[in-house]
Amino acid sequence: MIKKSRVAVVGGSIAGCAAALAAHRGGADEITVYERADGRLAARGVGVAVHGVRYAELAAAGFLDADIPWxxxxxxxxxxxxxxxxxxxxxxxxxxxxxxxxYNWGPLWRELRTRVPESVDFRTGSAVKQVQLTSRGVELDGEPYDLAIGADGIRSLVRTAACPGVEPEYAxxxxxxxxxxxxxxxxxxxxxxxxxxxxxxxxxxxxxxxxxxxxxxxxxxxxxxxxxxxxxxxxxxxxxxxxxxxxxxxxxxxxxxxxxxxxxxxxxxxxxxxxxxxxxDFTAPQYATDRLALVGDAATVARPHTGAGAVKALQDATALQSAFVAAGTGSAALAAYGAERTPVGRTMVDLGRSLGRAxxxxxxxxxxxxxxxxxxxxxxxxxxxxxxxxxxxxx
Ligand SMILES: Cc1cc2nc3c(=O)[nH]c(=O)nc-3n(C[C@H](O)[C@H](O)[C@H](O)COP(=O)(O)OP(=O)(O)OC[C@H]3O[C@@H](n4cnc5c(N)ncnc54)[C@H](O)[C@@H]3O)c2cc1C
Incomplete structure (x- = not known):
């Protein structure tokens, strides 16, 4: 467990809510979520599909359940x-x-949001502008943390700090x-x-x-x-x-x-x-560094033909949770997380390209x-x- 840790999550959408849950279950003492949007995220009102077997895995891991309308x-x-x-x-x-x-994206996000524990400091209308690595951890706009999780989507600021130069490629x-x-x-x-x-x-x-x-x-x-x-x-x-x-x-x-x-x-x-x-499409060459982890669209965007955008984000959180629970330190957890999820991102991008061609x-x-x-x-x-x-x- 990563006890006595201060963890920041940048982004409070699907991946961000799930990552906050993962950090909480993984033992982090203080968790702050920064979400740029004010109040509720405005749903685009369209669908998200989840494979039945992937649903069973994510339900067993505690990230989906039958109460979410489907x-x-x-x-x-x-x-x-x-x-x-x-x-x-x-x-x-x-x-x-x-x-x-x-699922309908709106209710899915709302249900995940309600599962984020009240002890998590969820700051809406709060855009992070700077991610700075220090000798003791990471600072977000000057506020110190042991670890930061980038759940900040396709144009991720955290990814720019972890893997400079990785840009989404138009298909x-x-x-x-x-x-x-x-x-x-x-x-x-x-x-x-x-x-x-x-x-x-x-x-x-x-x-x-x-x-x-x-x-x-x-x-x-x-x-x-x-x-x-x-x-x-x-x-x-x-x-x-x-x-x-x-x-x-x-x-x-x-x-x-x-x-x-x-x-x-x-x-x-x-x-x-x-x-x-x-x-x-793009995938980060590494999902984690010593102090930074990437989840969801911040880590990888594969074309939607793969039918796995939200699944991938929730799986990232599942892997992060397992790594936090198993490891003694945050850095060891992020190393294990990166080793597990980086190859998956590559597989999903390759699959999206293959399905797009076909x-x-x-x-x-x-x-x-x-x-x-x-x-x-x-x-x-x-x-x-x-x-x-x-x-x-x-x-
Ligand atoms: C409002 C909204 C509606 C969506 N509707 C659908 C839909 O109907 N169907 C569908 O398939 N997919 C939808 N998506 C995309 C879908 O959520 C993702 O593709 C997938 O679930 C992975 O989500 P994510 O959390 O990694 O990224 P995203 O959902 O893109 O979330 C990234 C979050 O990070 C926040 N953020 C970015 N930069 C910063 C920063 N510097 N500081 C603080 N916060 C920051 C953004 O405001 C955003 O909430 C939607 C996304 C959003 C944000």
């Missing part, structure tokens, strides 16, 4: 538009087992995301409740599944991946991404390449419920694929078998 999926069906298909869902290409739980395409109330979707009963749909088209695909809403009902969450129009350049940090040009691109593909049911879903989702996310950048002729072709295609794309997150080591 929707169960059992199978995945791949659809392609075929105007002669009898169903508005399109022509199903194949179906396979898909054991996932889905060359985008995800348009949205969610729409199931109760307002015409013919929702045609689409099985426990199905994850992959609707594929030339140059991309959409992943669609239900998530809980805040009232006991469901929203239909969609993530639409494809390349932007030629000449597109990323706006500067904080710039608006849902431009008329990108909205037009989405509308054109939706009208010409999607089966009617999924077309209706995208077209019904109002603009205020949509956003565009450029895809990046599902967006070098798509096959979907319409001609048989069930066996698709099964072989998926085995090749998910070569590492880490889709949904890699397995946590057993104690």
């Amino acid at each position: 929707v169960g999926l059992s199978h995945r069906t791949w659809y392609v538009r075929d105007d002669s298909a009898p169903s508005p869902l399109g022509r199903p290409l194949t179906e396979s087992q898909f054991d996932f739980r889905t 060359g395409y985008l995800a348009w995301r949205g969610a729409y109330p199931e109760s307002e979707l015409p013919d929702a009963h045609l689409w099985p409740k426990d199905q994850c749909a992959y609707v594929v088209f030339d140059g991309g695909h959409i992943v669609i599944y239900r998530i809980p809403d805040d009232t006991g009902g469901h929203r239909v969450n969609w993530v639409f991946y494809t390349v932007p129009p030629p000449g597109f350049t990323l706006p500067a940090e904080g710039g608006r991404l849902l431009t008329a040009e990108l909205a037009g691109r989405l509308a054109e593909i939706t009208a010409h390449q999607l089966p009617p049911f999924f077309r209706a879903l995208i077209e019904a989702t109002p603009e205020r419920e949509r956003f565009v996310q450029p895809l990046y 599902l967006v950048q070098e798509t096959p002729d979907w319409g001609s694929m048989s069930r066996d072709d698709l099964a072989a295609f998926w085995r090749r794309a998910d070569g590492s078998g880490a889709f949904g997150g890699s397995r946590l080591p057993r104690d």
